[in-house]
């Protein structure tokens with residue numbers, strides 16, 4: 250039993266979910282499967298969670314998809330996802346589904362991404378502790394290694410610079426990150442699309458950050474959404490941290506594999 254689960258309603262919800270004819274298990278990576286690390290290239294999924302993920306992936310009529318704000322390449326690298334596991338990066342812009350990569354930026358969007366990136370690099374130059382991450386569909390300004398005051402100043406400068414470079418830039422905040430993108434695609438859009446593509450009868454989604462709320466928003470009755478950690482959420486269930494999510498995934502995997 251998931252003894253770290255603070256939410257008693259979760260156990261029966263998982264049992265019901267596990268009986269769905271076709272199940273889609275969508276999971277955020279950082280802060281959900283993997284604890285945070287200062288160096289984003291050094292993170293890894295908790296072994297217990299990953300074992301459960303692989304069990305779910307092998308279960309019949311069950312598909313696992315990792316849905317991350319990371320670029321697809323970075324997600325593939327840190328997750329060590331087996332070939333055939335669906336990956337969605339850049340909050341839904343980049344897809345690797347059925348072994349097929351889809352990155353649908355237009356030439357105009359690509360040019361906008363480059364322009365915004367150059368403007369953010371200038372901000373990064375003024376703040377040595379800040380990391381500017383360039384992604385295929387946008388950029389992240391990481392302030393995890395600087396103090397709160399410098400983070401706030403950096404975010405204000407970055408926002409101004411990005412909007413000067415491209416008035417239509419889209420901005421979204423996360424944990425110690427401010428992101429700039431040229432296309433409004435969310436994790437919710439990705440889940441809706443994959444649900445339809447796979448004809449899933451039910452969806453499980455777990456995530457820890459504000460961008461995961463877009464995914465919780467598109468869940469239906471009978472789906473299960475699990476918020477990892479603190480903060481306002483639309484999710485119907487919550488666990489304390491990635492370690493507690495391991496228990497949830499183990500329970501779901503066991504129920505699914507033995508149905």
Ligand SMILES: [Mg+2]
Pocket residue numbers: 277278279280281456457458
């Ligand atoms: Mg996350």
